[in-house]
Amino acid sequence: MEIQRTIKYEAELDRQFAYEIAQSPGAETLFECIQCGACSAACPVSIYMDLTPRRVIAMTREGFKHEVLSSLTIWLCSSCYACTVECPVGIKVTDVMYALKQRAIKEGYGPRKVLTRLLAQSFFQAVKEDGRATERKVMLRLYRRAGLDHLIRMAPLGLKLWRTGRLSAFGTERIKNPAEVRTLLECLEEQEGGKSP
Amino acid sequence: MKGNGEVPRIGVYVCDCGTNIAGKVRVAEVVEFARDLPGVVVAREYKYMCSDPGQDLIKRDIQEYNLNRIVVASCSPLLHEHTFRKATAEGGLNPYLVHHVNIREDVSWVHEDSDEATRKAKAIVHGAVLRVAWQKPLEPQSVPVRDSALVVGGGIAGISAALTLAEAGKQVYLVEREPTIGGHMAKFDKTFPTLDCAACILTPKMTAVKDHPNITLITYAEVEEVDGYVGNFKVKVRKKPRYVHEDRCVGCLECIEACVFKEPRFPNEFDLGLSKRKPVYIPFPQAVPPVVTIDPDTCLYLRFGKCKKTCVEACGDRNAIDFDMKPETLELEVGTIILATGFKTFDPTRTPKYGYGRFPEVYTSLEIERLVNSSGPTGGEVVMRNGQKPKRVGIIHCVGSRDKNTNPWCSKVCCMYSLKLAHLIHERSGAEVYNFYIDMRTPGKGYEEFYNRLAKEGVHLIRGRVAEVTDAPLHPEEEGKLIIRVEDTNIGVVRRIPVDMVVLAVGLEPQPDADEVRRLFNISCSTEGWFLERHPKLAPVETFTDGVFVAGACQGPKDIPETVAQAQAAAANALALMDKGSVEMEPNVARVNEELCSGCHICIGLCPYGAISFNEEKKVAEVNEVLCKGCGTCTAACPSGALSQNLFSDHEVFSEIMGVLL
Numbered sequence: 001m002e003i004q005r006t007i008k009y010e011a012e013l014d015r016q017f018a019y020e021i022a023q024s025p026g027a028e029t030l031f032e033c034i035q036c037g038a039c040s041a042a043c044p045v046s047i048y049m050d051l052t053p054r055r056v057i058a059m060t061r062e063g064f065k066h067e068v069l070s071s072l073t074i075w076l077c078s079s080c081y082a083c084t085v086e087c088p089v090g091i092k093v094t095d096v097m098y099a100l101k102q103r104a105i106k107e108g109y110g111p112r113k114v115l116t117r118l119l120a121q122s123f124f125q126a127v128k129e130d131g132r133a134t135e136r137k138v139m140l141r142l143y144r145r146a147g148l149d150h151l152i153r154m155a156p157l158g159l160k161l162w163r164t165g166r167l168s169a170f171g172t173e174r175i176k177n178p179a180e181v182r183t184l185l186e187c188l189e190e191q192e193g194g195k196s197p
Numbered sequence: 198m199k200g201n202g203e204v205p206r207i208g209v210y211v212c213d214c215g216t217n218i219a220g221k222v223r224v225a226e227v228v229e230f231a232r233d234l235p236g237v238v239v240a241r242e243y244k245y246m247c248s249d250p251g252q253d254l255i256k257r258d259i260q261e262y263n264l265n266r267i268v269v270a271s272c273s274p275l276l277h278e279h280t281f282r283k284a285t286a287e288g289g290l291n292p293y294l295v296h297h298v299n300i301r302e303d304v305s306w307v308h309e310d311s312d313e314a315t316r317k318a319k320a321i322v323h324g325a326v327l328r329v330a331w332q333k334p335l336e337p338q339s340v341p342v343r344d345s346a347l348v349v350g351g352g353i354a355g356i357s358a359a360l361t362l363a364e365a366g367k368q369v370y371l372v373e374r375e376p377t378i379g380g381h382m383a384k385f386d387k388t389f390p391t392l393d394c395a396a397c398i399l400t401p402k403m404t405a406v407k408d409h410p411n412i413t414l415i416t417y418a419e420v421e422e423v424d425g426y427v428g429n430f431k432v433k434v435r436k437k438p439r440y441v442h443e444d445r446c447v448g449c450l451e452c453i454e455a456c457v458f459k460e461p462r463f464p465n466e467f468d469l470g471l472s473k474r475k476p477v478y479i480p481f482p483q484a485v486p487p488v489v490t491i492d493p494d495t496c497l498y499l500r501f502g503k504c505k506k507t508c509v510e511a512c513g514d515r516n517a518i519d520f521d522m523k524p525e526t527l528e529l530e531v532g533t534i535i536l537a538t539g540f541k542t543f544d545p546t547r548t549p550k551y552g553y554g555r556f557p558e559v560y561t562s563l564e565i566e567r568l569v570n571s572s573g574p575t576g577g578e579v580v581m582r583n584g585q586k587p588k589r590v591g592i593i594h595c596v597g598s599r600d601k602n603t604n605p606w607c608s609k610v611c612c613m614y615s616l617k618l619a620h621l622i623h624e625r626s627g628a629e630v631y632n633f634y635i636d637m638r639t640p641g642k643g644y645e646e647f648y649n650r651l652a653k654e655g656v657h658l659i660r661g662r663v664a665e666v667t668d669a670p671l672h673p674e675e676e677g678k679l680i681i682r683v684e685d686t687n688i689g690v691v692r693r694i695p696v697d698m699v700v701l702a703v704g705l706e707p708q709p710d711a712d713e714v715r716r717l718f719n720i721s722c723s724t725e726g727w728f729l730e731r732h733p734k735l736a737p738v739e740t741f742t743d744g745v746f747v748a749g750a751c752q753g754p755k756d757i758p759e760t761v762a763q764a765q766a767a768a769a770n771a772l773a774l775m776d777k778g779s780v781e782m783e784p785n786v787a788r789v790n791e792e793l794c795s796g797c798h799i800c801i802g803l804c805p806y807g808a809i810s811f812n813e814e815k816k817v818a819e820v821n822e823v824l825c826k827g828c829g830t831c832t833a834a835c836p837s838g839a840l841s842q843n844l845f846s847d848h849e850v851f852s853e854i855m856g857v858l859l
Binding site: 034035036038039041042043047051052054055082086088089090139191 | 550599614638660665682684685689691
């Protein structure tokens, strides 16, 4: 067992971090958190998280930027909004998680190959091309980047979906004028510092 | 410069209020400005006008400069108008020749820009200077205060207030809605933090109320109408028929025994439905008055008109039962009123995640209070609905409290009563008890020590708000149990704790009809619905209506010691009013110029206080100065300009407007 220094000096914290996160929609009441843990208890995936959602909020508030952005928690969030429903002070915890994910990507934190992130990228790419997402295209792009083993694992489900008409095998759904949506998204990307998810 | 006949010699005093005003308004500039206004003889700046030296300044100047009008620009008149009127009077002037304007709440506290604030302060002072020249000396009306009081609500607050007043020799009417007094406290077994028995300390007080010669106890009754004003309230009380003559019933309970329903079969409200009662019942053995009540919704005779009336037979010669009893309206005349209408507990069906109403073993704290009570449905045994003792019990704090989705406030008493219940449950059943809290709030004499004692007794204290209570097991140990899912926030891990019984520590809420009650007594309430005190710190039992006081949990969540203290404080305030014997009314009343009045009656119908009547002899309207509240409605409506209001004459109002529009 290795003994490590765990003390945190104020100089190591990012005092601005909390205020920046609190700017994002849904996070306005970040500083009103009473640390009751209702979010963690309601969360169906908190049992797998390294930091419970409550701790993420507490650490964000106190400027533990590095710890929060490198935590697994923000990538495990499945956006079920159970925490948001439970929160007694009205923090939209799910939205805070999104804000943290975006920040993590922007600052080069976080695992590159985590599925949540790859899915978001594939989805974004698809919308950029066609103005909307064709499920098959999104999935194939996702699994190309995530690895063939994922594709093999999910293939039976894919087949089932195809058989019941929930997944088209051919063709691409496209809106009339995808270029307009593309321009829109590119504008957004530019504003956000030229980085897609 | 026009004025009120005499040449105005005005003194203007602008207060710095430390930095409260001077931090934003350039006071020296305002004083310079005031000095040049018409009629102003002297203008001064002072750090604290309300201080003794500040007041002395006014008194001295009145003598030295022969002033006849005073303007003070400082804080809200609500706080210090009285102070400056008094200082003016002591300086030898009529107190109504001072005009107090507010440049703190209305100016320095609400403006960010110093230039704008200074400009506004000048305008307000200008208006005051022009207005004060028109002010006239007035004499306040003095009205007598009746030597009797009405106390609404017979919980521990009402009982304490009534006893204090009665001991001081005042006639007290105590009105209670339920068949018995005692309120919530009568339902409790033990009281925190000393664990003394609630009944042992409460019932002697209840009996004292019943036996006190100065207290008229009116139970099973509600206040229907309130008229009048401080010192002279007229109150109508509607007494519901209990179908039993209180003076004849001796409390032998033989009628209950004799009732045609052999077994009790209707939910007993006093035990929150955990036990059953008959249509003829007494809420609990020590009820005061110790008489039975017949419930018209379940009594066969009262519902269907057909019954053997075995109860009447049992009552025999006492003839206490009377099925023909009708509602009765009593008219009371009192000088002061104390509202002690209490609270209600949060309805946990509003938070379905805790399963109340869905899982039989989820109880509210009030139900558990009955369960641990030796006169309760189980005789003090803590048992589940199947009769077995629970092995593990979870107490969930803050149910309905500290949550934007339900009630945002902390109910203050739940931490302590949850600890008390934890102790009692463990003592009575030997169960392992888990308390789930967000923050442990135990301020109070001996409270923290009680918390330490519970920790020592081995109660599990888990910091975390419970997300759900479920009966779906994920582990063999959880089979057949209720599982509490919570983050143990001290450890940072989500836990599932299987228990046999869940207690919901429900918070405190205003009574459902609090809003109607406050309208009845013409008082205000906070956004949450609690009755509003006149000042949160310095007038905690007074209200904005003179002569009406509040006590106990109707004003906000509080525990028994605090409630009693507040009740006795309210009684002391009421006593001060009654013992003085009279109150001075603000002389801002309407007056009729009989020569101008055309007798058109318009004002009479408009007056919300019924203060105007018609003098048939002179054919003019007449104002009853005691009833007039100075609202100005009649003055504005009078087509002949015959009505005017003291302190708000046209001259006063218009010259102030002209001044402000500088």
